[in-house]
Amino acid sequence: MRVLIVGCGYVGLPLGVELARQSHEVFGLRRSAAAEQELKTAGIHPLFADITKLDELKKLPRDFDWVVNCTASGGGSADDYRQIYLEGNCNLVSWLADSPPKKFIYTSSTSVYGQNDGSLVTEKSPVEPDTDMAKVLVEAEKLLLEAAGGSRGRSPPQKKFPAVILRVAGIYGPGRGHWLKQFLKNEARIEGDGARFLNMIHRDDVVGCIIAALENGLASEIYNAVDDEPVSQIDFFQWLAASLGKLPPPSVSEDVQTVRKRGATNKRASNHRLKTELGYQFKHPNFRIGYGAEILQLERAGELHATLDAQ
Numbered sequence: 001m002r003v004l005i006v007g008c009g010y011v012g013l014p015l016g017v018e019l020a021r022q023s024h025e026v027f028g029l030r031r032s033a034a035a036e037q038e039l040k041t042a043g044i045h046p047l048f049a050d051i052t053k054l055d056e057l058k059k060l061p062r063d064f065d066w067v068v069n070c071t072a073s074g075g076g077s078a079d080d081y082r083q084i085y086l087e088g089n090c091n092l093v094s095w096l097a098d099s100p101p102k103k104f105i106y107t108s109s110t111s112v113y114g115q116n117d118g119s120l121v122t123e124k125s126p127v128e129p130d131t132d133m134a135k136v137l138v139e140a141e142k143l144l145l146e147a148a149g150g151s152r153g154r155s156p157p158q159k160k161f162p163a164v165i166l167r168v169a170g171i172y173g174p175g176r177g178h179w180l181k182q183f184l185k186n187e188a189r190i191e192g193d194g195a196r197f198l199n200m201i202h203r204d205d206v207v208g209c210i211i212a213a214l215e216n217g218l219a220s221e222i223y224n225a226v227d228d229e230p231v232s233q234i235d236f237f238q239w240l241a242a243s244l245g246k247l248p249p250p251s252v253s254e255d256v257q258t259v260r261k262r263g264a265t266n267k268r269a270s271n272h273r274l275k276t277e278l279g280y281q282f283k284h285p286n287f288r289i290g291y292g293a294e295i296l297q298l299e300r301a302g303e304l305h306a307t308l309d310a311q
Contacts, residue, residue, distance in 0.1 A: 003214075004029060004064040004101075006051060006092065007071030008039060010176065011107070015068065015207045016044040027064070051088040057095040066214050067096065070107040078132035085140040093147050093161055104144070104163045105213050107206070110199050110226060112138050112167060115267035118197055122270045123167070123222045129265075141165050141222070148220035162219035166209060169226035169269055173203030177294060183240050186307045188249040194234025196266040199226050202284035202293075212280040223274040229286035230268040236287060243295060244306055 001024045005012040008028030016026045020043040028044040029051075039046040049056035051071065069092060073084050089106065096104070113121045114129040127138050147161035172180070179198070182188035201209075209225040217223065231239075234248075241248040274280055284290030298304040 001025070001065040001102075002063065003027065003066045003068070004047075005044070006067065006069040008035070008044065009070075009072060011070045011072075011171070011203060011206050011210075012068070013038070013042060013044075014203065015070070015210055017042050018207055018211065020044060024066075029060075051091055052083045054091040054094060057091055060095075062096055062099055064096075064101045066103050066105075067092070067101045068105045068107075068210055068214070070105075070210070073133075078136060081133045081136040086136055086143065089140050089143055093144070097161065100161050102162060103214050103217065103219070104161060105210055105217065106140070106144055106163060106165055107210070107225075108137050108141055108165050108167045109134070110167045110169045110224060110267075110269045111265070112141070113267050113269065114265055116265055118195070118266050118268065120270055121224075121267045123224060123273055145220055160219070164213050164217040164219060165222040166213055166225045167222060167269075168206055168209075169199040169201045169224075171203055171206055172200055172290065173294065174297070176203065177291070179236065180240065180291060180294070183237065183244075183246070183249065184304075184306045186249075188237060190234055190237055190249050190251040191264075192251070192254040194232060194237070194251065196233050196264065197230045197268050198233055198236055198287075199230050199267070199269045200287055200290070201225055201227050202290040205282050205284055205290075208283065209274060209278075209280055212274070212278040216278045218277075223278060224269050224271050225274060226269040226271050227282055227284065227286055227290070228271065231287055239288060240291070243292070246306060 003019050003024050004027045005016050006029045008016055008030055016028050020026045026044045027047050028039045029047045031050050033048050036046045047060055049060055071084055071088060073080050111134045112127040112129055113125060115121055129135055144163035148163040206225060237248050
């Protein structure tokens with residue numbers, strides 16, 4: 001297959017490496033040419049364009065069998081989200097409309113679920129997020145699902161557009177892991193009673209889920225990409241403390257306004273559909289296996305630098 005990975009970075013680069021290993025012809029689209037050598041070294045053909053600018057996309061080849069959009073905002077504002085996720089997907093649909101790929105995967109987020117009662121959420125659960133950023137992600141999903149149905153929405157495709165949505169949980173892995181980094185620096189805090197659930201997935205499993213969706217996902221369908229075991233904040237930090245020989249973080253009162261601003265929710269996202277319908281088997285089915293592997297790698301590399309607890 002000829003595969004285009006849009007946003008060939010933290011997730012897209014190892015995805016490209018794995019697809020190239022499987023003998024696919026892989027192209028990686030980045031906004032800047034600074035990563036050209038990195039892509040070539042990984043066996044990926046580099047392409048450069050800004051997906052928020054349709055004219056730049058039109059200069060590129062578009063005869064791809066599979067396209068994966070795993071661009072990231074870099075933690076930007078709602079306006080940044082709108083440009084990258086909404087306008088970007090709109091431009092990709094317009095660019096590829098006359099010769100759509102066999103499969104188009106978009107990595108959305110489980111943040112579209114706004115539930116705050118600790119309930120189990122599936123792909124059929126309501127998506128009513130509070131934050132402006134998550135609302136943009138819902139708009140982007142609707143755009144792609146309309147295109148997949150052949151409707152004539154904001155960017156009317158000439159043919160049905162085979163879009164598949166992956167709602168990805170909080171990603172951790174090599175060089176990334178917000179809670180672990182905070183804990184190692186003694187900056188982590190347990191919010192309130194620590195009962196809020198965290199939904200996570202290892203970077204390598206995001207790659208695996210994308211490949212499973214490329215191979216077996218159905219157009220206009222949604223799949224949650226999250227590991228088997230949502231964990232409460234307090235249980236997660238108690239496990240980290242026991243694993244690293246440190247004290248658990250202190251508890252602080254929950255500030256409702258702060259929690260609402262950053263979009264912290266409390267739900268347990270289910271991966272049942274992804275596992276049963278796409279047949280994916282997780283390499284890191286829970287945080288203990290995933291973070292355990294990361295901690296071991298840091299230790300072996302001499303990079304496990306933990307700030308000592310105050311005596």
